[in-house]
Amino acid sequence: MEKTTAVLLDSRVEAFLQGGPKKLFIGGEFVESLSGRTFETVNPATGEAIITVYEADKEDVDRAVEAADRAYRDAWSKVTPSERGKMLWKLADLIEEHAEALAQLETLDNGKPIQETRHADIPLAIDHFRYYAGWATKIHGEVIDNSAGTSLFTYTRREPVGIVGQIIPWNFPLLMATWKLGAALATGNVVILKSAEQTPLSAIYLAELIQEAGFPEGVVNIITGYGPTAGAAIVQHSRIRKVAFTGSTEVGKTIMQQASGNLKRVSLELGGKSPNIIFPDADFSKAIPGALMGIFFNQGQVCCAGSRLFVHKKVFDNVLSDMTSYAAQLKQGPGLDESTQIGPLVSNEQFTRVSDYLQKGMEEGANPLTGGKPVEGNGYFIPPTIFAGVEDYMSIAREEIFGPVVAAMPFDDEEQIADIIRRANDSEYGLAAGVWTTDVRKAHKVAHALEAGTVWVNCYNALDAAVPFGGYKQSGFGREMGSYALELYTQVKSIWVNLD
Known part of the structure; x- marks a missing residue:
């Protein structure tokens, strides 16, 4: 740091x-x-x-x-x-x-x-x-x-x-x-x-x-x-x-x-464990920064954080390579520093919780492409972490971590989008979701099928006082x-x- x-x-x-x-x-x-x-x-x-x-x-x-x-x-x-x-x-x-x-x-x-x-x-x-x-x-x-x-x-x-x-x-x-x-x-x-x-x-x-x-x-x-x-x-x-x-x-x-x-x-x-879905026809100049902001904003301590990232297998490697490169360059430090882009977690309790999930993710077989270990020294700093090699059943893919940790998973069979919708909906939570595609018909079809109180299409974390916010299922x-x-x-x- x-x-x-x-x-x-x-x-x-x-x-x-x-x-x-x-x-x-x-x-x-x-x-x-x-x-x-x-x-x-x-x-x-x-x-x-x-x-x-x-x-x-x-x-x-x-x-x-x-x-x-x-x-x-x-x-x-x-x-x-x-x-x-x-x-x-x-x-x-x-x-x-x-x-x-x-x-x-x-x-x-x-x-x-x-x-x-x-x-x-x-x-x-x-x-x-x-x-x-x-x-x-x-x-x-x-x-x-x-x-x-x-x-x-x-x-x-x-x-x-x-x-x-x-x-x-x-x-x-x-x-x-x-x-x-x-x-x-x-x-x-x-x-x-x-x-x-x-x-x-x-x-x-x-x-x-x-x-x-x-x-x-x-x-x-x-x-x-x-x-x-x-x-x-x-x-x-x-x-x-x-x-x-x-x-x-x-x-x-x-x-x-x-x-x-x-x-x-x-x-x-x-709480939430929000899916963020990137289709191969997405505008990646928006989708990649949007996915990064969706999980690293406020150190991932956001109920609607896009902590489950589903990326089509055709573009999975390229998307994760770009995200990993950007995440590794984020400046982490005290929030009161003007140049800080990602600060500490709120408390020692939260620091310990997220640290335990980092360890659990690796024990279950996931691979941190960047981050993965708590920062030593004063303060409660966890580096931005992107896990690959994640399976749907893993704890880091199912449980709310509430930290700067994203579980990235590929999907295929684009012509049968019912499968990715099923995976996205396979959660006890239903607070929010993200969809990235230039196909308007597909965007509406997926947005309607997702079990979430808010669905962002080609954006993430957009909020306004006039627009209602709340959850499905155990998200309230x-x-x-x-x-x-x-x-x-x-x-x-x-x-x-x-x-x-």
Whole structure:
């Protein structure tokens, strides 16, 4: 790994990191946890602590629920849709004003390259709040003609769920917070949001901007803590009526079980093992960079990463040769270095997990064309790794690794594309897929047959606030983004009026 030079920290980041521990945001105030317990958040590039953060538990969730309930009854339910939209737009403006500070803070806490946080995470977060600011005034029911009698007038209202719990992951901390907060607030709900314990800082910074944007106290409450304590308390709380979770399929199953105790509404955006299919007629000037970005973006720590690469055998060797050459040249280093293209993994736990998969892949007979061994020294660095000699049954081809590791496999019999579709669909996951071909008819046929919530054709990782995102099978259910997300945070009431 080359020697790197860190960028100069924004003065707002330096000020934010002074003192500590960082506090919970409950009822419009920054408060200590009732237990007084704290934990450290760590810089993945060095393995050293950045700052301590207060650790919330069940008692802190209880007081966040009280604050949210007061806000819902006394303030937020009386705010007009237009005012809700203005606050969301103001929050987007504030994020834009603090864009560089947030980008640096996200990179420091998560490890991802500063170029990614500047040009992907933060702009998408801004767009998301602005998109839902526009929806705040457009949520309505409908008048329904009934057959029960002309004197009976019927209509529906789409009303907020009430108190919502949101649990966000560590791979896109700020962006995932905006994915969930935007739709929930536009529809008139109040929120208790728990950040991932690995990456709590951008959510705490966001809380300061929420204050400045003018949201009533208690409308948004942000807590930091661990899943088995604070997260479980949110999921099991009887007064929290809906939970939205992004994370692993394993944890998603636990949340489903815990939420069933009080029949809480749940939406889950979970893991993936996404197939990326390159046909021999693909435009390789797009397909090869697209496949590389599909797996190495954010160090492969992306739920929809194209971690299963299927390449037609006619072009398999050439495609892998080009990909291997490019991957070997990627500059790996601390995320705060301007020239870094691939940073460290988020934590020692994740580093160990991915390292184990590298070893397992070789033990099962796969051959790393590049990478394959963890980087020695400080920080949690795994080099970009391309495995060939992979069979469909191998662990690296079936299990979510969540790192910069791709399992490349050839396919043939192009005239019978049913076989590659069968292989692509042979997974418990169904979050996303990619198709690379210049044949439009083939592209649509394959896209329709793939069991995935999102299919990218001749592109990968394209996202927009207006386009829904979510999974099939064990990749979860419910759709975030777009108008579909409004359904997650509203409930329909039917009203009958006797006009006689």
